[in-house]
Amino acid sequence: MLVATWNINGVKARIDALKAWLDECGADIVGLQEIKSVDEGFPRAEIEAAGWHVETHGQKGFNGVALLSRKPAARIERGLPGGDADEQSRFIIGEWETDRGPLRVASLYLPNGNPIGTEKFSYKLRWMARLETLARQWLAEEVSFILAGDYNVIPQPEDARNVADWVNDALYQPESRAAYRRLLHLGLLDAVRATTDQPQTYTFWDYQAGAWPKNNGIRIDHILLSPDLSARLAGVRIDKHVRAWEKPSDHVPVLVDLKD
């Protein structure tokens, strides 16, 4: 089973690339982030025509997440629990019935948090605390789950080509990294880091200053697995070639392969 995540940076601007990648990716479930669209504006019909079930949690202009799947979800929940006043659409949960029991997949778009020292950064940390609370609940339930998305966290120095560029950035602050590490310490597995010893493994390259041709990237799109799924991890894939397409997103798809 293949589960994927991709920050597409605008679904309407990226529809051709999205359809082309969906046709080739082989995934069963795809989490999207930054759809930058309200639910009614999502190009649902085009994606459904290609054989996908579509669930969205959008908002006007910014943010927005979605789940695409070959089989319909048994249950969908929109929003990250614990934030009744949170109007930003950054989290959607799907649950599927599988031969191995229920599988829960979240597509998440964690707040960027810049600039540090502002309300944006404290919102990021509060959001991460809510995510930790949810992960603790799901672990207690002993349900199989995947937290996939754009975490906006550079976990370690080796996850940035030029780490000095990021020391004053919300993505690399000790508090952001510690909150991410707390998720791992709960027993969740960072699937890419667990299966890759290749240096310069990145998922994002800025549009500016020739970051892509210079391979000046960072690894910020992560797939975290519950302990039972960690035992089924067969491999990961980072579809870097998509970054060289015409009108690319600045992020590329990341996938996990789970043994049946």
Add this chain to the structure above:
DNA sequence: ATGACGAGCGTGGCTCGA
């Protein structure tokens, strides 16, 4: 050393991102 990109909203130039 500096500047450099792109999407959305909505039609000029902001906001937001990373």
